[in-house]
Amino acid sequence: MSGFDETFDFVIVGSGAGSMCAALIMKTAGKSAVILEKTNLIGGSTCRSGGVMWIPNNPFMKAAGVPDSPEQAAKYLDTVLGEEAPDVPGASRARRKQFLEQAPRMVQFLQSQGIKLTRVTHWPDYYDDLPGGSEHGRTVIAEQFDLNELGPWKARLRPTTIAAPKPVHTANIEEMMQLGLMKHSWKTKFMVFRLVIRGIIANLTGKHYTAGGAALQGRMLQACLREGIDIRTDSKVSEIVVEGGAVKGVVSVKDGKPWRIGARLGVLMDAGGFTHNQRMRDQYAPGTSVKWTIASPGDTGEMIEEMMRIGAAVAQMEERVGFQSSIAPGTEDSDMKPGMQSVTAKPHAILVDQSGVRYMTEGGSYMAYCKGMLERNKTVPAVPSYAIMDSQYMADYMFASKMPGAPLPQIWLDSGYMKKSDTIEGLAQQLKIDPSVLKGTIDRWNGFCAKNRDEDFHRGEKAYDTFLGNPYRKGSASLGPISVAPFYAAPVVPGDVSTFGGVVCDEYARVLRQDGSVIPGLYACGACSASVMGRAYAGAGASIGPSYTWGFVAARHAANLT
Numbered sequence: 001m002s003g004f005d006e007t008f009d010f011v012i013v014g015s016g017a018g019s020m021c022a023a024l025i026m027k028t029a030g031k032s033a034v035i036l037e038k039t040n041l042i043g044g045s046t047c048r049s050g051g052v053m054w055i056p057n058n059p060f061m062k063a064a065g066v067p068d069s070p071e072q073a074a075k076y077l078d079t080v081l082g083e084e085a086p087d088v089p090g091a092s093r094a095r096r097k098q099f100l101e102q103a104p105r106m107v108q109f110l111q112s113q114g115i116k117l118t119r120v121t122h123w124p125d126y127y128d129d130l131p132g133g134s135e136h137g138r139t140v141i142a143e144q145f146d147l148n149e150l151g152p153w154k155a156r157l158r159p160t161t162i163a164a165p166k167p168v169h170t171a172n173i174e175e176m177m178q179l180g181l182m183k184h185s186w187k188t189k190f191m192v193f194r195l196v197i198r199g200i201i202a203n204l205t206g207k208h209y210t211a212g213g214a215a216l217q218g219r220m221l222q223a224c225l226r227e228g229i230d231i232r233t234d235s236k237v238s239e240i241v242v243e244g245g246a247v248k249g250v251v252s253v254k255d256g257k258p259w260r261i262g263a264r265l266g267v268l269m270d271a272g273g274f275t276h277n278q279r280m281r282d283q284y285a286p287g288t289s290v291k292w293t294i295a296s297p298g299d300t301g302e303m304i305e306e307m308m309r310i311g312a313a314v315a316q317m318e319e320r321v322g323f324q325s326s327i328a329p330g331t332e333d334s335d336m337k338p339g340m341q342s343v344t345a346k347p348h349a350i351l352v353d354q355s356g357v358r359y360m361t362e363g364g365s366y367m368a369y370c371k372g373m374l375e376r377n378k379t380v381p382a383v384p385s386y387a388i389m390d391s392q393y394m395a396d397y398m399f400a401s402k403m404p405g406a407p408l409p410q411i412w413l414d415s416g417y418m419k420k421s422d423t424i425e426g427l428a429q430q431l432k433i434d435p436s437v438l439k440g441t442i443d444r445w446n447g448f449c450a451k452n453r454d455e456d457f458h459r460g461e462k463a464y465d466t467f468l469g470n471p472y473r474k475g476s477a478s479l480g481p482i483s484v485a486p487f488y489a490a491p492v493v494p495g496d497v498s499t500f501g502g503v504v505c506d507e508y509a510r511v512l513r514q515d516g517s518v519i520p521g522l523y524a525c526g527a528c529s530a531s532v533m534g535r536a537y538a539g540a541g542a543s544i545g546p547s548y549t550w551g552f553v554a555a556r557h558a559a560n561l562t
Helices: 019-028 044-048 061-065 070-081 094-110 146-157 173-178 186-205 212-226 278-284 302-309 366-377 390-396 410-414 424-431 435-449 463-467 543-557
Strands: 007-015 032-034 117-119 139-142 230-232 239-243 246-254 259-267 322-323 349-352 383-390 420-422 485-501 510-514 519-523
Touching: 007 019, 007 246, 007 543, 019 032, 019 094, 019 212, 019 246, 019 543, 044 212, 044 485, 061 094, 061 117, 070 186, 070 383, 094 117, 094 420, 094 543, 139 212, 146 212, 212 230, 212 390, 230 390, 239 259, 259 543, 322 366, 349 485, 390 485, 424 485, 510 543
Parallel strands: 007 032, 007 259, 032 230, 246 519, 259 519
Antiparallel strands: 117 139, 239 246, 246 259, 322 485, 349 383, 383 485, 420 485, 510 519
């Protein structure tokens, strides 16, 4: 290789889920690696997320006696994803098999590197009622992390959007999911008491705990720093260097000038998707908006297009990891848009389109939920749709940042964001919906609640619906009538946390051309690659788990460890 300003064994573009895992693999193999992050913060969209990894047959399941096996997980994936299809190459049989084999090994490798992981004790797969599904769940998370352990790098880790409010800021992701149910369980009340005490102790001892994706990526960053791995911020890559038909390095930037970095063993792209690129959205996912995303601002898609420039095939580009959200006043330009999945899946709440009709289950996968909104919008205006709730909901459950029973922020009402009326008909008029249609929808829903069965969309029949609802409630955890005035409505849009399509890779994470041949020296993982989950989302962490796994697989292949 000639003309490079410096050379490493492995060059990693982006600092998302798979990047630091790949770098640690290289370090254990005695190879050099550099991570090039174009923004000023490390961690990508993974940092901003719940930091959950979907890992079938993981060691924590085994330790807890939760049944699983590669065969059971394969049956589940085959049922959820369907048959291998030419237009969904990311979910090929070979890639599914490799993921299921390597994901548990990846977790064991992270443990060997001192990364403290655990499992959520109960987080059902999103299609737990299908063959091979797990009611207990296959989720792996990081233990809470004290950001102060990063020293000066603390300020360079991207903040999470998953954070508990004070005085319970020491909550982990599992505890956070229980906070909204504290009015319904003495167990949860006692948990909140413990969190307050834990917070007081943390303050007295100078700890700065974080959970979710920041805990996971914070622990990974700490391990990489400990191993002396070269991590660079403000190091945007503008070009992939190809010599003799193979990728040999990249052009980055140093001191404001182009800086050519060579790669002896390969380049791994983990540079995110294109959530913040409206031009690419309009091309591949029309009808979606950058205003709805909570992904990292670095998700601008230029590295996908750069890989396409050198011949990479792309697929599944219209798919996104949905995140139904509501753009409340003050959040229009914020990355903290209120999530709505756990709102409309709770008792005393439903979702309707702009004609006032309920058109899908409010439970289940958030990816399916948002796809359902966009599909409905093709025939009936449904973007935004409306969450319809009554006073029972407002008294018992959280809405956005509002705690159960707390008064609504006046700006929500004054701005017209939140509608409120003493009658369903009055609410319909405010929404410009035919009052008889909305009244009929509510009456039909209330009838289902009386029979404890959603005859239209079967909400409440899966373990995951119970998980999203209120498991402490007598009767149905998910179904509850909308019957006590005043009534409320708020808009819901099909937001996202990342795109789900990108360059096509083989079972070793090598990037492929249109003809199926390998582009030598180029690997990809994360949101810039076509997901192994295809057009579905199997369970919590079905993007982060595979991203970590493909970073693990790519580095092992490049280092000739396979």
